Amino acid sequence: MRMKERRRAEEISGSIIRRLRAASGDWVSGRELGDALGMSRAAVWKHIMHLRAMGYRIEASTRLGYRLLGPEPLQIPEGICSRLIMLESIGSTNEFARQIASESQSWTVVIAEVQTAGRGRLGREWFSPPGGIWMSIILKPRVPPSEAFRCTMAASVAVCRSLRDLYALDARIKWPNDVLVNGRKICGILTEISAELDVINYVITGIGINANMSASALPEEWNATTISAELKREISRGELITRVLEEMRALLESGELYQEWAKLSDTINRRVRVQGFGDVTGLAESLEPDGALILRRDDGERVRILAGDCIHLRSAEQRRLDQRSNICTGLRG
Secondary structure, eight states, X not given: XXXXXXXXXXXXXXXXXXHHHHTTTOOBOHHHHHHHHTSOHHHHHHHHHHHHHHTOOEEEETTTEEEEOOOOOOOOOTTSSSEEEEEEEESOHHHHHHHHGGGSOTTEEEEEEEESSOBXXXXXXXXXXXXXXEEEEEEOOSSOGGGTHHHHHHHHHHHHHHHHHHHOOOEEEETTTEXXXXXXXXXXXXXXXXXXXXXXXXXXXXXXXXXXXXXXGSOGGGOBOOHHHHHTSOOOHHHHHHHXXXXXXXXXXXXTHHHHHHHTBSSTTSEEEEESSSEEEEEEEEEOTTSOEEEEEXXXXXXXXSSOEEEEOOHHHHHHHHHHHHHHHHHHO
8 A cells, every 4th residue: 555545544534533432342243433524434434444454443233323332351360560551542652651650669560552653673663453462661770871772671571571471472582672583573662761871860761562462453564463463363462461571570580581582583694684773784784782883794793783684685685786796895805
């Protein structure tokens, strides 16, 4: 779908959701929605199907029309965190967490059903429809700022372990902060830090997991998948959130965090391109305890990279780049 068409479809779907929400659980007829939006009842049904794929729970009746059902309640046991804040809709859980971080205890957790202005790395938009897990964790570790990356490590390993143990999904970590299943993105992690020269004020680790939604509801260019798409069923989001928090807390107290993180890497031994702070292509050789990627460039030089966008090169790209490298080597000889 072209960007202009997608935006238009999102506008119409948003209008439908607003009207269903305004009905407060009552039925809204398909004719009423069609008249308000200037479209046929068949077109309305098409958008309803799209909204369902995005994770909205919409009941349909040929006689009564449509009504919006609430999301399944999240059952989170007491004691799993110091404070749990659950929101129906917020611009960004990381932004909300940052506003309350100074006065909050460590392990305060913010969860939203929907993010309207979710963010990924480098300020990119993060699509956050109903059915996913969108949460931010406020942490106040007593470590120097140079060790803040341990929070990202712990979150990514915790998500991988949880997906493996609960659902037998082969989850692996794409450097620096994504979790993949079958080579497709299922989780993104964004860690933000407030610190002085040698003291951390707080760390906010945002975790976004594509849980109970159709993969077709996500932008195609993301190459993303969802838990329900992989399992062909929905999962208990409360169970998964609980497991991730338990695993993350244990990992931050463990001396084996780095080893577990490196062991679950899907990036090591791949040809990659890292963008953001320059553009470097080569073989990802290893990972270091501070989160750095060690990459051997095509000219043989080893490069240490602390941040950037990592692209796992596909086989066709690998062959093209190898051929280009061979030609350049021949010219130098």
